[in-house]
Amino acid sequence: MGEANSIPTMKDVAREAGVALGTVSKVMNGIPVGESYRKRVEEAVAKLNYRVNSYAKGLKTNKTYTVAVMVPNLVSPFFSRLVNCLNRALSARKYRMLLFATDYDPAQEQEYVILAEQQKVDGIICLSYNPELKVSDNVPLVSIDRYFGAQIPCVSSDNYGGGRLAAEKLVENGCRSLAFLRIGSRLTNEPNKRKDGFISACESLDIPYTLKIVDDGTPYAAFEDFLREHLRPEGGLDFDGIFCVTDALAYQIIRSLRSMGVRVPEDVQIIGFDGTRAFGDQDLICSTVVQPVPEIAETCVDLILEKALSKAPSLICLPVTYACGGTTRS
């Protein structure tokens, strides 16, 4: 740790430069002053490492260069990668991030919105589980994955296209009968479209499919029962391809199948959704539909810093890609 100084104020700069306080203020706000004055102020600013007081400036300009980000938590790899990318995108534009982890609690979310507004943030980017969320008109909001209506831009992956892609890849890899497994919130949200895309592709390819869809909070055993019901005496399952709504679910399904003696990918091929890598940057957990997280983050930040949010599209879906992670033949 190097030597420590107390934070210099505009008064300290004026004293150091030997000029009036008003002169410092003019220089800091880009208002022309005599060349020698400007130079003395700039030298004093550099020497003292002076920075504008955000609070004083925030009160005057109504701009704080701070954006609130709200996600359920940071331990789910998708959320942590999203926050990492949002942080980078904001930092590149010299904005700060106020972070709120909501733990999926709608009341907590509402309370955090109030805390963020009170802090006079320049905008809120949220991945919300509160469809009734109330936000003040004068704080721009961009939503990830949850569609609130035409007035709030929503950014997500192309979930529908991703569902189609998963079914198509399974069929390309030789699957003849598919299953879709999902656990998740009943609330309307964009990821629900993964199922619709999957069904649409199965129907256009004329491939039979089974669905197993359960609500958040259902014990995982429901899926094990489902798998056991479809075990065949000669080995394998009634279907030879499974699309799981997330990599996290695929991870559990693969473990269950292996413990039942079903081989992955020999007997059944599995595709998840998200593009999760071990430790964030190592192997894929499974074959997967990769969400374009950096692009989602950049898009959200571009939107929130734009003034004409009301003219923004109500839904922006960014393209997904497929990656083989060893649980399909290719």
Add this chain to the structure above:
Amino acid sequence: MGEANSIPTMKDVAREAGVALGTVSKVMNGIPVGESYRKRVEEAVAKLNYRVNSYAKGLKTNKTYTVAVMVPNLVSPFFSRLVNCLNRALSARKYRMLLFATDYDPAQEQEYVILAEQQKVDGIICLSYNPELKVSDNVPLVSIDRYFGAQIPCVSSDNYGGGRLAAEKLVENGCRSLAFLRIGSRLTNEPNKRKDGFISACESLDIPYTLKIVDDGTPYAAFEDFLREHLRPEGGLDFDGIFCVTDALAYQIIRSLRSMGVRVPEDVQIIGFDGTRAFGDQDLICSTVVQPVPEIAETCVDLILEKALSKAPSLICLPVTYACGGTTRS
């Protein structure tokens, strides 16, 4: 999305309550006023959902109920779990978190400290990679894992005890010869003590050991070469127990060993460090020394909100535990 309102000001409260602005201010600051006035103000506050303007309050009180947290990134599971727990600990005390991801860049870190100070945070909690970090005297700082000197409290796991625990557990499980593998920063930091504890336990137990220690940036292939050098023609390695400095390294080592035909845990038992779980809450990646992340977070937040930081211990090491994750016999 429910109906939207603009943010109410203290003036709106005064108008709603039919009292003077000064009366509202007194009530908000707990200064006694006539009972009927207090009641009218409180009713107006509740009706309008009025919240104090942090910026105006921050200027007056020099307190912002905001703490800056700085970590290298959020995609490493240890960092994301740490930030998750810090967020919960701050939120429980009604504090907000400003988040800065430094990407291990010392210059970026210094810039973020200035940005945080400019925002007038009440404190900074950082996991720093900048041993020269300069922080103003009037912003309390708590460091995680990096010891800056007596005046800055440092909170970490008991890394030395964890290194001992890893060696002891390998020996308890029947290992006769051990190896310690490490990749990491050369900077002095608390996790370096994992090696010292490991060596100390090997020496007291009279167990032979090998060290393979490389700097950050060294290609991983250095470890594969090391493992290959120690492969025995009859199977297995020259050592039958490995302690890896992190779970992330253990994950890679296990994959390399399996690809070389070495069985884990039959031929060699492996212990990592951190307590990483798949998807944050599922299986352990490997047998591991578990860091007490929630306790580290609570301790940091308690320290930063304490006024008498200068009287705090200079180093606080919290106890670790062992968990079997299938890469040891027990």
